[in-house]
Amino acid sequence: MGALFEWKRITDEAHRSQYDTLAMNMRTALPHAAFLGFTGTPLMVGEEKTKEVFGDYISVYDFGQSIADGATVPLYYENRIPELQLINENLNEDLTRLLENAELDDDQERKVERVFAREYHLITRxxxxxxxxxxxxxxxxxxxxxxxxxxxxxxxxxxxxxxxxxxxxxxxxxxxxxxxxxxxxxxxxxxxxxxxxxxxxxxxxxxxxxxxxxxxxxxxxxxxx
Incomplete structure (x- = not known):
């Protein structure tokens, strides 16, 4: 009499490495297994990769509940010194669009990269x-x-x-x-x-x-x- 096995794979920290080669090999080896994932950081925001790989949420225990239960201390944000102010919150998207529309040649692109690289020197001076x-x-x-x-x-x-x-x-x-x-x-x-x-x-x-x-x-x- 044959035995019937039901394979399950339970994964903690179900992000990043769970979308790569090792995880894909596991899924190939166990094509009929049920995969159950736990994560506190369901990457990526907007793409929701964790939900794409593991399916929709079965249960959600959020940060507010954890604080109320005493399992997590409250999180506070305090703006400290020294400040570097960025007025345009969409700066990266705006720059990307402008560079694409500008149709720069290689020399011009390198010059732009050198100019914007100064931001690194401001941050790390x-x-x-x-x-x-x-x-x-x-x-x-x-x-x-x-x-x-x-x-x-x-x-x-x-x-x-x-x-x-x-x-x-x-x-x-x-x-x-x-x-x-x-x-x-x-x-x-x-x-x-x-x-x-x-x-x-x-x-x-x-x-x-x-x-x-x-x-x-x-x-x-x-x-x-």
């Missing part, structure tokens, strides 16, 4: 990165609770620069605390010793995202005060 690193350290050591922090950079080189700059400002803050500890009254020393210990034992690292072409991540825990 040293004084701007220095200000961001200083503000980042001041912000995360002053939040009043322990946790983890992540800084997303435009590329690997910038992530490494930010790592070095954050480390420098971190050490400056640590030196300030150590000086305060040496001259503080006895009733404040316990609290300052804890701060110093946490800063001295905090790990920082540059984490490179292999799945992205331009975005790399500089990750850092932050401490309580």
């Amino acid at each position: 040293d004084d701007r990165l220095e200000a961001i690193a200083k503000d980042l350290v001041q912000h995360f050591v002053g939040r009043g609770h322990q946790g983890k922090a992540m800084m997303v950079c435009i590329d690997k080189a910038t992530a490494v620069k930010m790592y070095n700059k954050v480390q420098a400002h971190w050490q400056d803050y640590l030196a300030q605390l150590q000086a305060d500890l040496a001259s503080s009254p006895e009733e404040q020393q316990k609290r300052l010793k804890h701060k110093v210990e946490v800063l001295e034992t905090t790990d920082m690292a540059v984490v490179v995202s292999q799945g992205q072409n331009v975005v790399f991540v500089c990750a850092m825990p932050y401490v309580s005060t």
Whole structure:
């Protein structure tokens, strides 16, 4: 008597790698299997690739419900320094359309690319990165609770620069605390010793995202005060 098998494949993080060769090979090997996917980021916005591959949603547990249940902390956006203001929200689309209509030759296209490449230098100029690193350290050591922090950079080189700059400002803050500890009254020393210990034992690292072409991540825990 033959046995009847029903194949199911359950996938967590059902995006990106689930649209590539490995996933297609799995579907080819199991053509009659049922595929069930879980994801917190149903990429891509507008294209809805996750729904295209796995089908429509069976159940949705959104960010608001997660906050209400206490499983996720609320998300806040705070506009910090230094600012680079972009007035036209559709700038990329407008530029693409203009370049297509202009019918530029190769030399003209290269010139346009050089001009617009200056945007990168504005974003990554040293004084701007220095200000961001200083503000980042001041912000995360002053939040009043322990946790983890992540800084997303435009590329690997910038992530490494930010790592070095954050480390420098971190050490400056640590030196300030150590000086305060040496001259503080006895009733404040316990609290300052804890701060110093946490800063001295905090790990920082540059984490490179292999799945992205331009975005790399500089990750850092932050401490309580």
